[in-house]
Amino acid sequence: MSAKASATGPGRPQGASSEVIRDINRRIVLNLIRTRHPISRADLARLSGLQRSTVSLIVEQLIEEHWVLEGPTGRLPRGRRPTFLRLNDERVIVAVDIRPSQTTVALADANGKFISQEIMATFADPQEAMDRLVASIQRIVAESRRKKIEGVGISLPGRYNHGLDRLVFAPNLKWRDVDIRNPIAKATGLEVEVENAANACVLAAVWFDRMEECRNLVVVTVSEGIGAGVWANGQLVRGMNGMAGEFGHVPLDPEGPPCGCGGRGCWEVFASNRAALRYYLQSGAQATELSFTGLLSRADHGDALAASALETMAHYLGRGMRMIVAGLAPERIVVVGDLTRSWKRFGPTLEAEVVAQVLPGGCVPRLVPAYEDGMARLRGTVALVLQKHFGAVADAQV
Numbered sequence: 001m002s003a004k005a006s007a008t009g010p011g012r013p014q015g016a017s018s019e020v021i022r023d024i025n026r027r028i029v030l031n032l033i034r035t036r037h038p039i040s041r042a043d044l045a046r047l048s049g050l051q052r053s054t055v056s057l058i059v060e061q062l063i064e065e066h067w068v069l070e071g072p073t074g075r076l077p078r079g080r081r082p083t084f085l086r087l088n089d090e091r092v093i094v095a096v097d098i099r100p101s102q103t104t105v106a107l108a109d110a111n112g113k114f115i116s117q118e119i120m121a122t123f124a125d126p127q128e129a130m131d132r133l134v135a136s137i138q139r140i141v142a143e144s145r146r147k148k149i150e151g152v153g154i155s156l157p158g159r160y161n162h163g164l165d166r167l168v169f170a171p172n173l174k175w176r177d178v179d180i181r182n183p184i185a186k187a188t189g190l191e192v193e194v195e196n197a198a199n200a201c202v203l204a205a206v207w208f209d210r211m212e213e214c215r216n217l218v219v220v221t222v223s224e225g226i227g228a229g230v231w232a233n234g235q236l237v238r239g240m241n242g243m244a245g246e247f248g249h250v251p252l253d254p255e256g257p258p259c260g261c262g263g264r265g266c267w268e269v270f271a272s273n274r275a276a277l278r279y280y281l282q283s284g285a286q287a288t289e290l291s292f293t294g295l296l297s298r299a300d301h302g303d304a305l306a307a308s309a310l311e312t313m314a315h316y317l318g319r320g321m322r323m324i325v326a327g328l329a330p331e332r333i334v335v336v337g338d339l340t341r342s343w344k345r346f347g348p349t350l351e352a353e354v355v356a357q358v359l360p361g362g363c364v365p366r367l368v369p370a371y372e373d374g375m376a377r378l379r380g381t382v383a384l385v386l387q388k389h390f391g392a393v394a395d396a397q398v
């Protein structure tokens with residue numbers, strides 16, 4: 001428990017209105033219920049440091065607003081029978097993950113549990129893609145009439161300028177200057193939040209994977225390209241125009257192969273899934289329409305050329321991570337992508353590269369593979385929609 005806003009406590013902000021304090025206390029209680037459920041009122045008071053009467057008032061309000069449900073009754077020694085509280089799973093979120101090749105539309109509850117999902121191809125024409133996406137969201141909404149839909153969260157393989165409401169940089173998607181938020185909000189009548197895929201993975205890690213106590217972490221997403229989401233000093237870093245985190249487009253070799261961004265020899269040209277497939281073909285291997293997961297299984301079945309292509313990819317991936325270690329000194333680097341299925345192969349090479357970069361006085365960051373079957377982006381969009389009720393995740397270190 002590091003956040004506290006007791007009206008009587010020493011941590012009370014000078015000049016803060018009682019309304020602000022009430023709001024902070026509400027978020028603390030709501031987040032405790034989210035992370036510790038099922039939980040009793042007594043435990044809420046103990047863990048939050050708030051008075052029992054304050055907790056009871058907040059809980060009554062949350063029950064009235066259908067955020068929290070009561071029951072079942074617990075058993076304690078000496079005959080006391082507290083009622084446990086949990087989040088109302090009838091509050092749902094539409095989670096969307098747009099990738100260059102496919103788009104997933106899913107329905108999740110407030111606990112991040114997925115109820116249904118639909119996968120479709122991502123169309124090259126943004127207008128057509130948006131029309132299909134709206135139709136899919138409307139289908140899911142129609143099927144969940146009895147639930148309360150909180151909003152739509154969308155993960156994008158690019159950077160979104162929140163000030164202009166425009167997708168400004170998506171080299172692997174090839175859409176240019178598209179407003180993704182407003183047309184979907186208008187067509188569905190729902191609130192829509194959009195976020196870069198790597199940033200969505202940061203939110204998923206902090207919100208659902210209990211990494212909230214880690215104040216400095218970087219998520220590296222490895223797929224068609226390489227994205228990075230930066231959580232520094234307990235906050236998501238977006239930078240000017242939402243462009244922060246584009247380590248994938250720092251050139252490692254200006255004479256290297258061309259990149260989707262218009263440059264040459266970017267980190268992602270050497271270390272993405274596509275790069276591994278290129279190494280494999282360049283080594284003389286025979287393959288048509290081979291996917292990256294296909295390459296992983298060829299290596300696992302003893303194909304030496306496949307293993308060598310993956311080793312080259314791992315080497316470059318680790319080499320690029322040195323930029324992150326030197327520049328941001330994260331406590332953890334979370335790796336998201338199909339390569340985590342073969343962590344035995346990638347982990348040691350990545351760790352060796354990262355350790356080699358640690359400067360005198362620095363610490364070795366923990367490398368964490370996110371085993372997740374592609375769900376991190378979707379879970380991140382759930383957090384994106386919910387955080388307006390629960391507060392920025394950094395406020396919620398409970």
Ligand SMILES: [Zn+2]
Nearest residue numbers: 249259261266
């Ligand atoms: Zn590039």
